[in-house]
Amino acid sequence: MRPSGRQANQLREVSITRQFTKHAEGSVLISFGDTQVICTATVEENVPSFLKGKGQGWVTAEYGMLPRSTNSRMKREAASGKQSGRTQEIQRLIGRSLRAVIDLVALGERQVIVDCDVIQADGGTRTASITGAFVAVHDALSQLVSKGQLASLPLKDHVAAISVGVADGKPVLDLDYVEDSACDTDMNVVMTGSGKFVEIQGTAEGEAFSREEMNELLDLAGAGIAELIQKQKAALGIA
Amino acid sequence: MRPSGRQANQLREVSITRQFTKHAEGSVLISFGDTQVICTATVEENVPSFLKGKGQGWVTAEYGMLPRSTNSRMKREAASGKQSGRTQEIQRLIGRSLRAVIDLVALGERQVIVDCDVIQADGGTRTASITGAFVAVHDALSQLVSKGQLASLPLKDHVAAISVGVADGKPVLDLDYVEDSACDTDMNVVMTGSGKFVEIQGTAEGEAFSREEMNELLDLAGAGIAELIQKQKAALGIA
């Protein structure tokens, strides 16, 4: 029995609310259980300087946590004057994951900037961020299509992410904070709608893990991501 | 007629949601129309070093805006590596406003850290922050009382804030973004439940303003703040 009472292969309750705030081209509130992240997608008609004149667009992401999204208050990164290594790792991961399913040439010379801000954290903030960010980007790109700035959505596939881990010696899906703190192995998996891998990041600070454990974890992750992509489609009305 | 169709002395719709997130001792979502701010209050059993052993507590505040809380995306302060002068002004203002109604000696050697994070901005983010932060602090202090750590609430009064300004030549209450951008004079007023002033910050980048205009503005502000304090009491169930 998991601390939350869930089955080993059971996701937390997932909800995806579109148009959560009014200014952004795409704005989504996503919840994985008690983890809540606001994901916005901003379209800007320019590209970073390393892409000027290269005939393609760019997608990038920034990530942050409200100081009291966590159980004890974290320092505000704006006040300490820098983003932590963890924050940078996560925002780079979100950006790469989204770029894997976006046709940057079809996007044209513009960029999409994604902001993922965690307002309540209970484990899995990076996977919720990626899963919600895809929906926000989808909305922002749809707006470009409906305004006639793009002929069709420059998307190659869906992308979503989930964590898996070995807790109390057995593989489980979608770790919450209690499980995450206690588990030996923690793996974040990012996959497309067609079941291919975009990113795998597995870490064993405790006991190293075997090839067999990894296979079990990837099976769990694949099934969980398929569910998440169904939820993205339902939220987008394209199920 | 104001752009929003409101009367000169009319507040925007105000809503105050307590227990908005689960980790903080006090957590409030406050809206002044389309302006939405998450205000959390954290209690820590320590004081800043300049107060060690002085037999009193402290209340301080930090403020931030999500990058896409605004119409065009703002740079993330954590990424640029510093808080702007505007951010620092606002968070200092929030802290002073709260300290004016809290009995720091009765609070004991602990501090309350308030975080005001704007998730959607449409003018008046600092006044909404102060008004919501008071409720979050009230909840955090009430928890200390209910746990027996304080005998009674160390509060001397309520505190709330509102903006007033001269727009199109006439004084109006609670400016939204459209009015704020166009107005000559912008004044933020912070007052207590007993109708005394805690802070007044009036600025004329356009036309300087007369003593008469200021008197009219203060009349508007006083009435508006009385309304806001009623809403705080209703939210807290102490109306």
Add this chain to the structure above:
Amino acid sequence: MRPSGRQANQLREVSITRQFTKHAEGSVLISFGDTQVICTATVEENVPSFLKGKGQGWVTAEYGMLPRSTNSRMKREAASGKQSGRTQEIQRLIGRSLRAVIDLVALGERQVIVDCDVIQADGGTRTASITGAFVAVHDALSQLVSKGQLASLPLKDHVAAISVGVADGKPVLDLDYVEDSACDTDMNVVMTGSGKFVEIQGTAEGEAFSREEMNELLDLAGAGIAELIQKQKAALGIA
């Protein structure tokens, strides 16, 4: 009786020395009693990027204190690597105050950069800075006129500033450090030569203040600023 022996409505001795240093287009040493500030005005034939091609100029200000301008040594901001929130508040206030009386379109596409550096502090450094900076700017602009770069002074009015406060329960003008540290209410008022308000910043960290107290404070401030503007005119030889 005030600690300094002054009457409630009495300014400290004010002196204004023009051409204090030789390089700047305007250079003023202003004293409010023991508070001494060097105010320089620099003219640059460019504008900040947000004003490029907008057909107008800009006026901005920076503020600093020598480390030992104060009773105990302050950290040098250049060494700590950032300007404090207080410094930023003050320099923004100085800039806004000056812009309120300068015709930025008539100034043309150039900027005036004001530097206010406190060499000795005894309360009221920001009000002395504003009052002295106006004279420095006047000198810098006069030089543009005498060189034929401007047809006439792009000034709409004078501007000066003074502090008022409630000390020992009674309103007083132009607080020195001893009064400032002890007073309940501290208000900085910036006004034009025609007696209109440019900025009002009133703060009650101690006891909140009533509308009546505020009115008394504004009366004191108005009379004090009228005196200061006379002294500016005398210094400029336009009395």
Add this chain to the structure above:
Amino acid sequence: MRPSGRQANQLREVSITRQFTKHAEGSVLISFGDTQVICTATVEENVPSFLKGKGQGWVTAEYGMLPRSTNSRMKREAASGKQSGRTQEIQRLIGRSLRAVIDLVALGERQVIVDCDVIQADGGTRTASITGAFVAVHDALSQLVSKGQLASLPLKDHVAAISVGVADGKPVLDLDYVEDSACDTDMNVVMTGSGKFVEIQGTAEGEAFSREEMNELLDLAGAGIAELIQKQKAALGIA
């Protein structure tokens, strides 16, 4: 045929030189082909503050590249005033990898600080760093044993790392810079002497990769790491 003429499952030439510099408790120059990294291990008789009094030690790592270790000169991070996100990711990875095989309780209340500085880069700097750092740490810990400060080596296993990737559609081992720049999938694998996984970081910025491709990559990595661990043992004279 690979650009370097190597077989798909062939490592570059690996050399490990111990006692490379004289001050550090462990100092290793490791080469993976043209990639050369100096790895030093420093023992300090203290622990980070979050571990004070917890009865265990710590191992941490820092990583850097000499500005001209690369084909075109990189900015010196000390001059730009911050470490890039990539640098932080890599140094966190090195630290976690080492901690996975070190018995932190047996280490006692001391820390080992590893510095990996790339003097010449040709792909695979992070995997060479981990592989060389293990040898440097082994030397540093051996010194503690020979001085009688530890009864035995607090090591649970060996650890080494290698990159694998899909280049030109086929899985290859130990990518050099040319292959790394061109490949679709890049995976860094960290494993123990007993063939278990410590870290897996796979990324597809180009085409997403299938479960089958991943299995092939992991087979390649496993064999490569077994070879690297043999080379570590040979260098340490414990083969």
Add this chain to the structure above:
Amino acid sequence: MRPSGRQANQLREVSITRQFTKHAEGSVLISFGDTQVICTATVEENVPSFLKGKGQGWVTAEYGMLPRSTNSRMKREAASGKQSGRTQEIQRLIGRSLRAVIDLVALGERQVIVDCDVIQADGGTRTASITGAFVAVHDALSQLVSKGQLASLPLKDHVAAISVGVADGKPVLDLDYVEDSACDTDMNVVMTGSGKFVEIQGTAEGEAFSREEMNELLDLAGAGIAELIQKQKAALGIA
């Protein structure tokens, strides 16, 4: 003939004003011609951590230039967020020069912090700073003696500094800005009252200089410094 009309071995007019500002234990305004520097000495009853419990004191210095002390405005270092390499070099030089003549053991466990702030620059700001700082330190130490905190002045000698250079092919003393900008060799010499060297920093960005030129420069410097030390003594009333 030099641009200023001075003889090759002639100092600019030197003035030394003690008690220039009121808060510091020592406060001096020193002028070398148009170069004007405020030098203050602060006594603090503590030492830097590397000297805790070592039974000796410390003397350190910080240096800055007001933005408009120069002909065209320099960026304010507090605003750019760091001190330039030049600033750091100069403040380290001032500190070392003072420490060379102060008996740090006799000073006891306290530190003297010197601040040299240039309000008007015309070449030679570092040499004026050292020469003025000695007088400020002398005053601060005298105050410790007169308060009974020290039995006698912990000074081993006087110290002063001057620049020399090769301008238009001939050695000259005390370069002003015009000469400094044009000269081939620039040397700053710091000497004691007994004519010994504390620091020599000679630089040839243009033509390298010969041993003979150096000897001539040192002769000039020696005579100049003897004059400066007479002026220090006159200012201190110990001539």
Add this chain to the structure above:
Amino acid sequence: MRPSGRQANQLREVSITRQFTKHAEGSVLISFGDTQVICTATVEENVPSFLKGKGQGWVTAEYGMLPRSTNSRMKREAASGKQSGRTQEIQRLIGRSLRAVIDLVALGERQVIVDCDVIQADGGTRTASITGAFVAVHDALSQLVSKGQLASLPLKDHVAAISVGVADGKPVLDLDYVEDSACDTDMNVVMTGSGKFVEIQGTAEGEAFSREEMNELLDLAGAGIAELIQKQKAALGIA
């Protein structure tokens, strides 16, 4: 007898290895005894903005120490977020020394960036850096000549550097760390192949030094530098 057993006028063993790393246009490993520095020279076809269109080139240098190049580990400057004053002094010195012998007009509108990274330190890192950097620059410029981008080497002379000091009351050449830590006077001398001075930096934190001592030190330095320049020529095959 010196701690190292050397004669007063004896250099440590000097070795100069060219083509030490493969990417840089010039790459040298230089050793002065146990002090080892990697010096690379990078040619970029641009100039700093202050030289744009001035018809000349530029040479600049950066310096760093690996954290464990020293006996106890130094903080990594990239991690602390700034270069120390010492680092900045040294890199400015290296740059000036090289510029003194390079014909910047003949170099054309390009810049040479030198990186000196200390991998093992035992005193004299700045003098080894200058001496090795000259060889690296020579190689980089030779490559421009051999590629036909320059008609001839834009070099006016050789340049090398050595330290001298007064240890145990007698002048000695090329101080190692043990002597450097204990000596009263420490002087770094930079000279050309024709025996002229480029830089002299002498410091007495202990006892001030006399003119006679300085003359002896300069004699030692001159002879040492002549030897170093012979070694540069031998390494370059132009002896």
